[in-house]
Amino acid sequence: MHFTELIKTIKDRREALQVTQEGLAAISGVGLRTLKQFESGKGNPTLLTLQKISEVLGMELCLKIKNISPTK
């Protein structure tokens, strides 16, 4: 999953849950500035930041072996 997709996934999820950036920042413990920077595609969040955000959005990070050309 590419950087951009990751951002989109989080942003979409946040919006689906009807939470504002401000709200998400508050409940996740991530600074609002950091969140904004992330969602607007700037910056390079740390794993911790990603986890905090994912957590409160009911999502989780995973790491799996790429399928090598599965009739893609």
Added chain:
Amino acid sequence: MHFTELIKTIKDRREALQVTQEGLAAISGVGLRTLKQFESGKGNPTLLTLQKISEVLGMELCLKIKNISPTK
């Protein structure tokens, strides 16, 4: 996927491919010190670092909605 699992996944994968930390550092472009720190559970890598490592290990990060108590 928790921090610890993530580390283990990467470490296992690296070993399965019989690559040393030094080798992985070289091909991924991530500094050896950074890699060591990461694999030994210290530190909080950035998304970029994670992606670089995953990439050369033939893995990918993904983010998905957690299953709410699926007869876990």
Added chain:
DNA sequence: TGAAATAATGCTTTATAATGCACTTTACAG
């Protein structure tokens, strides 16, 4: 429209990730 809410951005400070180098510790083959 225009006002209110939400999101984006510039500037700044502080904390820490990324890195290299040298050294220590572990693991393992012989």
Added chain:
DNA sequence: CTGTAAAGTGCATTATAAAGCATTATTTCA
């Protein structure tokens, strides 16, 4: 054992993530 390779650690430097605040831009809706 002992030498060698791989992994871990201390120290120092540089780059940058995290954060807050103030301001500007966008979106939304009555």
